[in-house]
Amino acid sequence: MTTPERVESDLGWALGQVTRTHIKHSEHVLAGLPGGPRGYLVLTAAREGTPTQLALARKLGVDRTVMTYLLDELVAAGLVERRPDPADRRARQIHLTPAGWGQLCEYARRLAEVEEHLLAPLAPAEQDQLRELLARLATAVPAEGNACQVAEDIKAGLEITEITRG
Amino acid sequence: MTTPERVESDLGWALGQVTRTHIKHSEHVLAGLPGGPRGYLVLTAAREGTPTQLALARKLGVDRTVMTYLLDELVAAGLVERRPDPADRRARQIHLTPAGWGQLCEYARRLAEVEEHLLAPLAPAEQDQLRELLARLATAVPAEGNACQVAEDIKAGLEITEITRG
DNA sequence: GGAGATAGTCTGTCTCACAGAACATATTCT
DNA sequence: AGAATATGTTCTGTGAGACAGACTATCTCC
Numbered sequence: 001m002t003t004p005e006r007v008e009s010d011l012g013w014a015l016g017q018v019t020r021t022h023i024k025h026s027e028h029v030l031a032g033l034p035g036g037p038r039g040y041l042v043l044t045a046a047r048e049g050t051p052t053q054l055a056l057a058r059k060l061g062v063d064r065t066v067m068t069y070l071l072d073e074l075v076a077a078g079l080v081e082r083r084p085d086p087a088d089r090r091a092r093q094i095h096l097t098p099a100g101w102g103q104l105c106e107y108a109r110r111l112a113e114v115e116e117h118l119l120a121p122l123a124p125a126e127q128d129q130l131r132e133l134l135a136r137l138a139t140a141v142p143a144e145g146n147a148c149q150v151a152e153d154i155k156a157g158l159e160i161t162e163i164t165r166g
Numbered sequence: 167m168t169t170p171e172r173v174e175s176d177l178g179w180a181l182g183q184v185t186r187t188h189i190k191h192s193e194h195v196l197a198g199l200p201g202g203p204r205g206y207l208v209l210t211a212a213r214e215g216t217p218t219q220l221a222l223a224r225k226l227g228v229d230r231t232v233m234t235y236l237l238d239e240l241v242a243a244g245l246v247e248r249r250p251d252p253a254d255r256r257a258r259q260i261h262l263t264p265a266g267w268g269q270l271c272e273y274a275r276r277l278a279e280v281e282e283h284l285l286a287p288l289a290p291a292e293q294d295q296l297r298e299l300l301a302r303l304a305t306a307v308p309a310e311g312n313a314c315q316v317a318e319d320i321k322a323g324l325e326i327t328e329i330t331r332g
Numbered sequence: 333g334g335a336g337a338t339a340g341t342c343t344g345t346c347t348c349a350c351a352g353a354a355c356a357t358a359t360t361c362t
Numbered sequence: 363a364g365a366a367t368a369t370g371t372t373c374t375g376t377g378a379g380a381c382a383g384a385c386t387a388t389c390t391c392c
Contacts, residue, residue: 005210006210006213006214006215006247006254007207007210007211007225008304008305009224009297009301010207010210011188011297011300012188012189012192012203012277013207013210013226013304014297014300014301014303014304015181015185015300015304016185016207016227016305017304017307018181018226018300018304019181019182019185021307022177022178022181023178026178033232037178037202037353040178041176041178041179041182042173044173044176044179045173046173048172048173052370052372053370053371054369054371059173060173060179060182061182061186062247062349063349063350063351064370064371064372064374065349065350065351065371066348066350066374066392067371068371068373069370073286085370088357088358088369088370089356089357089358089370090356090357090358090369090370090371091357091369091370091371092370097295111178112248114213115177118303118307119303121302121303121306121307122299122302122303126365128298128308129295129299130299130300130303131175131177131180133185133288133292133295133296134177134180134181134296135174135175136288137180137284137285137286137287137288137296138179138180138183138184139174139242140287141183141184141187141284141287143169150206162178162329165294165311183347215353218340219339219340220338220339220340227379228380229380229382230339230340230341231340231380231381231382232379232380232381233340234340234341234342235341239365245344248346251339254339254388254389255336255339255387255388256338256340256386256387256388256389257339257388258339258340258351326360333392334388334390334391334392335390336364336389336390336391336392337363337388337389337390337391338388338390339387339388339389340385340386340387340388341370341384341385341386341387341389342385342386343382343383343384343385343391344381344382344383344384345380345381345383346379346380346381346382347378347379347380347381348377348378348379348380349374349376349377349378349379350375350377350378351374351375351376351377351382352373352374352375353372353373353374353375354364354371354372354373354374355365355370355371355373356369356370356371356372357368357369357370357371358367358368358369359366359367359369359371360365360366360367360368361364361365361366361367362363362364362365362366362384
């Protein structure tokens with residue numbers, strides 16, 4: 001296929017479209033939550049274990065300087081606590097407060113409704129399949145660091161791969 | 167399920183993760199193209215028919231004021247042309263130039279390589295499935311307008327739906 | 333012909349991500 | 363122990379980008 005496909009079959013376009021719609025819907029539903037969709041993800045991630053700020057930032061794919069004021073808001077709202085890590089006094093453990101737990105459950109329910117609407121065009125079995133594939137891909141995705149490396153390699157080695165292929 | 171799931175099974179998280187990685191890879195590969203990933207999508211969309219600027223903006227999900235300078239760059243690079251629409255003198259038709267065609271094909275090839283890497287964790291059949299599901303969802307996704315309406319409805323009618331359900 | 337809608341552009345504003353530095357603490361090496 | 367290096371967090375500044383609003387030109391419908 002020397003000629004590119006239609007936009008509708010472009011992976012980047014589809015990803016963007018779906019993600020954008022998901023965020024847009026979420027923002028409305030999560031309007032009351034500090035940090036919006038990202039604040040919600042912080043709560044979700046803080047639910048399991050007591051991650052450090054940096055661990056959270058990495059898992060959620062946000063800059064660590066952003067995580068600072070994102071947590072500031074959540075702390076101010078009384079949804080999470082910063083506790084000093086007894087093992088490493090540089091680090092802070094992020095704990096969910098009871099209030100945070102309550103909000104998390106409440107918003108999780110609303111979000112489930114939104115996603116139900118969003119995925120409605122697909123059959124139930126397909127919805128599960130999409131969720132599963134995305135989850136698997138997201139967890140398997142290369143870490144930040146070598147992600148760029150791969151692209152660099154491709155960019156640099158295009159001619160070579162072309163030759164070895166042809 | 168009264169308690170929310172782990173982050174790894176959150177649809178929003180997975181979507182964000184995959185989309186972010188895709189964009190990051192694409193940006194490297196499409197660094198030479200004005201507008202980056204979005205410039206690429208403009209070229210792809212301009213390939214079929216001769217859409218107007220507004221049609222492009224809507225299809226790509228960008229603001230119409232953004233489309234203006236996005237096209238400025240592509241025109242300056244000689245990849246597309248703005249031609250007056252003979253039927254509607256307010257509108258401009260976006261035409262791909264021969265150079266634009268060449269660039270599009272070239273970058274489409276590189277992008278295919280990147281996506282190959284990105285989707286590598288999935289089996290080939292699963293890759294096709296994911297593409298298909300995403301494409302179907304993206305094309306079926308409600309238009310900008312009522313997207314927010316749905317969320318509003320859910321937010322406003324939460325209590326009601328709860329009662330009618332229980 | 334007039335009222336309202338639509339395509340495109342321009343301007344200003346506001347948010348946000350990110351780089352860089354600063355500081356505290358950990359870890360490793362000699 | 364002391365020096366060198368790495369890591370976690372915060373703060374500051376800066377630049378890019380999104381978006382609302384106004385404006386012009388044109389179209390459509392009554």
